Amino acid sequence: MEALVELERVKKHFVIRDGILGRRRRFVHAVDDVSLSIVRGETFGIVGESGSGKTTIARIIPRLVNVTSGSVKFSGIDICRASGRELMLARRRMGIVFQDPASSLNPRVTVAASIQRPLQLAGLPAKEARDRVREVAELVNLGTEVLDKFPHELSGGQQQRASIARAIVLRPEFVILDEPTSALDVSVQAQVLNLLLDLQQRFSLTYLFISHNLPVVRYLCDRIAVMYLGKLVELASTGVLYREPLHPYSLALLMAAPPPDPKMRNRRRFILTGDPPSLTNPPQGCRLHPRCQFAVERCRVEEPELRDYGSGHLAACHRIGDLDLGFAM
Amino acid sequence: MSRKRTYLKAAKNGMFITGTVLFLTVLLVAVFADRIAPHKYDEMNIEKAFIPPGRAYLFGTDEFGRCLFSRIIYGSRIALKIGLMVVAIQISVGVSVGLLAGYFGGKLDMILSFITDLTWAMPPVVLSLAIVTVLGPSLERVVVSTALVSWPGCARMVRSKTQSIKNMPFVEAARALGESDLSIIVRYILPNTLGIVIVLTTLQLPGAILSTTGLSFLGLGSQPPSPDWGLILSEGVNYVSKAPWISIFPGLALIYTAVGFNLMGEGLRDILDPRT
Amino acid sequence: MAAKLLEVSGLEVQFDTSSGPVRAVRGVSFDIAEGEVLALVGESGCGKSTTALSILRLVPRPGEITGGRIVFDGVNLLDLDECSMTQYRGKQISMIFQNPLVALNPVYRSGFQVQEAVMLDKVPPDRAWRAALNVLKQVRLPDPEDRARSYPHELSGGMRQRVMIGMMISRFPRLLIADEPTTALDVTIQAQILDLLDDLRHEKRMSLLIITHDLGVVADIADRVGVMYAGALVETGDVTEVFEKPLHPYTQLLLKALPRGPKNELRLESIPGGVPNLSNLPPGCPFHPRCQRRLDICSKVEPETLEIHPGRTVRCHLVGGESFWKR
Structure with a gap:
């Protein structure tokens, strides 16, 4: 079990200035004290709603945003303190695929040029690079006739395949997938998910998969981290999380998406009340307490710590032990 | 492949072709002015003053009996010079300021935006007056001073466009691939701002020519007997009821050039945009 | 069976584009009874939203309703003048949109x-x-x-x-049209809104037309479902029947394309190719290029809508033909 990516006590605060001349400064705690490690070869999922900080984590690892504090290690390299050159070499070992396929490719150049660019940057001779582009296009089932087109001439699925091709063209070990299928139609989503599985097997890739779509995360991921308002609230292997979720928020998330089966209509429901509060002013104590039906006085004042409940099942909740949430799963 | 496609698009784009033809005629006239013009632009013949357009003088003559046709032909050189100078300065200053301010943001953005706003607030006539008072009247100085206050519009547009593009996933992807800032600006952001820059510039060109005209009118720019279209136009105003052609023809020449430039710009924007 | 509140038959909507007319909705027929929830489900560009907008006669230009009838409570809405139509919008039929922002x-x-x-x-x-x-x-x-x-x-x-x-x-409408009511919302909020819609419908005895791409939403709230593909309704029926015994190959594949468990349990069925472009539909059945069970006839003749029993229809050559009954 070798950790490929290690985040230790990572915090990311964004500053919002308002008031006259930006005198008043408020902090948005996008990621607040998150530690996790991604093991080589696994698919690590991060789930959460908007504002949970999951996308910020995706950008912290290749240092597209700088952390406020904490450390990020990729294959032993300290990403936060790496020099320009070290960082560049580390980034070549990662790929990243974004949510919106339509704006993931430079609209002014052909698809082939977009896929070829990383090779060019890595200093590969043009001819070799062109061959590699063809090869990788075939890998992602992108017809060669598509290569000479511009991104807007492609369907959403093709655009996303092209983005994946660009992400893996340098043969990275690690690919960050930031909601790669949420903008796609169901029938196309299945193609892309299968493609991701095939590529992983073939090149023994490590994936970080970020999504709000629980069934998709369950299908793809080995371990899942649940985030809420910048905090990691639970982390477990997929099977364990589905069998016995410990945190009420995880349970709510798992049960939120209605299953595509009318017979499940009378299933037990667990619906959180209210909306996620503002990130600039998160609640004291446990951040979920205003929405949590199990909240007690302690939850309002004391922030729960992330504890290990056996074989790497982490959760941060005061009520674990009092509650049995493993029903209806 | 893609170059071929660009040519093909150019060949099919009516606006671009029309614009180019108009612009090329102006260019050719300017280059071969000495050969085309039947007279020198400052050749006076008081006896032949105020002859209406006709066989002898295609566009008629002015109060000094100078051949208007010849003057307008020579004037095209001045118009093109003004236009190209203004465009060159506007694009180089406006685009670079806009790109830098929009891409890097923060303190640099604050400083550059402040300068932009300051320049925006500067009345062009006052600046030109100041420059000319110190250095003496000349067309070049007027043109440069006009251009120096005309770039803020371009800078602002490019800045806001840059800000929206720099957060697009394809730019983030480029950063993740290890592209340098310079490369991101030049390869990813600049091409995507090209459209508005071209249109903005071509729209402002006629305005630039006209604003130098105003300054010439005040005696700051071109001096008689220069065949500057603006100058002819303003001189002709005195005789507009007696000899309207003196002001009509330079006006038409100006419109011809402006329309040509505009059409070419709009066409160029469509041709360079792979989405059209 | 409750009285029909809305009956749409043979609805045709056409968009006049620079490259010729595009048929966005092609002969769509369905009905909604009083207090019933019908879901129209399909992928992007299948015409489900246009169908919903047609009911309120709000199809944006250059779109135009070119045929069919939309009978609401005995009145064909397509015969009304604009002024009488406003009496229906909001009062009798109202609509919530995808993006509350x-x-x-x-x-x-x-x-x-x-x-x-x-x-x-x-x-x-x-x-x-x-x-x-x-x-x-x-x-x-x-x-x-x-x-x-x-x-x-x-x-x-x-x-x-x-x-x-x-x-x-x-204003107590009798029919509420909800166009992707939960798509723009966070998952825990989606659950709240679905819950609310379900309660409202029982409290107010409202009929509900839900437009969605999410089969989970359909399974959760709809009584009946219509599956749309390339501007046409390819299958309709009771929601349990359609989910358990889908007849159209598209519905079958769509249901199998949804992830329902961990990866090692079963591989997702994926539908090859992409959603067709409405301005350039393949001849015959528009699904045939992506259909693994296509017959020769599928690429030549577009199938007719076949009624299996009242309220259950399908539009496929595999159903109703000899091959179907032999199975």
Whole structure:
């Protein structure tokens, strides 16, 4: 079990200035004290709603945003303190695929040029690079006739395949997938998910998969981290999380998406009340307490710590032990 | 492949072709002015003053009996010079300021935006007056001073466009691939701002020519007997009821050039945009 | 069986584009009974939203309804003049939209917008305000008195969707059309809104037409479902029947394309190719290029809609032909 990516006590605060001349400064705690490690070869999922900080984590690892504090290690390299050159070499070992396929490719150049660019940057001779582009296009089932087109001439699925091709063209070990299928139609989503599985097997890739779509995360991921308002609230292997979720928020998330089966209509429901509060002013104590039906006085004042409940099942909740949430799963 | 496609698009784009033809005629006239013009632009013949357009003088003559046709032909050189100078300065200053301010943001953005706003607030006539008072009247100085206050519009547009593009996933992807800032600006952001820059510039060109005209009118720019279209136009105003052609023809020449430039710009924007 | 509230038959919508007319909706027929929930499900560009907009006659230019009938409570809405049509919009039939962030006017307080809707029925302002608060309570907006005085940007996405729903049900419409009501919302909020829609429908005896791409939403709330593909309804029926015994290959594949468990359990069925472009539909059945069970006839003749039994229809050569009955 070798950790490929290690985040230790990572915090990311964004500053919002308002008031006259930006005198008043408020902090948005996008990621607040998150530690996790991604093991080589696994698919690590991060789930959460908007504002949970999951996308910020995706950008912290290749240092597209700088952390406020904490450390990020990729294959032993300290990403936060790496020099320009070290960082560049580390980034070549990662790929990243974004949510919106339509704006993931430079609209002014052909698809082939977009896929070829990383090779060019890595200093590969043009001819070799062109061959590699063809090869990788075939890998992602992108017809060669598509290569000479511009991104807007492609369907959403093709655009996303092209983005994946660009992400893996340098043969990275690690690919960050930031909601790669949420903008796609169901029938196309299945193609892309299968493609991701095939590529992983073939090149023994490590994936970080970020999504709000629980069934998709369950299908793809080995371990899942649940985030809420910048905090990691639970982390477990997929099977364990589905069998016995410990945190009420995880349970709510798992049960939120209605299953595509009318017979499940009378299933037990667990619906959180209210909306996620503002990130600039998160609640004291446990951040979920205003929405949590199990909240007690302690939850309002004391922030729960992330504890290990056996074989790497982490959760941060005061009520674990009092509650049995493993029903209806 | 893609170059071929660009040519093909150019060949099919009516606006671009029309614009180019108009612009090329102006260019050719300017280059071969000495050969085309039947007279020198400052050749006076008081006896032949105020002859209406006709066989002898295609566009008629002015109060000094100078051949208007010849003057307008020579004037095209001045118009093109003004236009190209203004465009060159506007694009180089406006685009670079806009790109830098929009891409890097923060303190640099604050400083550059402040300068932009300051320049925006500067009345062009006052600046030109100041420059000319110190250095003496000349067309070049007027043109440069006009251009120096005309770039803020371009800078602002490019800045806001840059800000929206720099957060697009394809730019983030480029950063993740290890592209340098310079490369991101030049390869990813600049091409995507090209459209508005071209249109903005071509729209402002006629305005630039006209604003130098105003300054010439005040005696700051071109001096008689220069065949500057603006100058002819303003001189002709005195005789507009007696000899309207003196002001009509330079006006038409100006419109011809402006329309040509505009059409070419709009066409160029469509041709360079792979989405059209 | 309850009386039919809405009957759409042979609906045709055409968009005139620079490259010729595009048939966005091709001969769609369905009906909704009083108090029933019908879901129209399909992928992007299948014409489901256009169908919904046609019912209110709100298809945006250059789109135009070119054929069919839309009979609401005995009246063909397509025969009405624009003025009588306004009597139906909001009062008899209303619609909530996908994006609550832009569906409310940002410069007015949320309560005022609901009040305005109520006042369309010539209700005096003070009574309308009370009605508005009442409606906001019914859509379970927390602290309705305070929230009614907030501007839309001060509310969260879920609250805005509640205000939107409140506004749309404030005049007691008999049919509520919900176009992707949960798509723009966070998952835990989606569950709340679905719950709310389900309750409202029982409390108010409203009929509901839900437009969605999410089969989970369909399974959760709909009584009947219509599956759309390339502008046509390819299958309709009772929701349990369609989910358990889908007849059309597209429905079958769509259901198998949804992830339902861990990866090692079963591999997802994927439908090859992409959603077809409506301006350039393949000849015959529009699904045939992606269909693994296609027959020779599929690429030549578009299948007719076949009624298996009342309320259960399918549009496929595999069903009804000899091969079907032999199986």
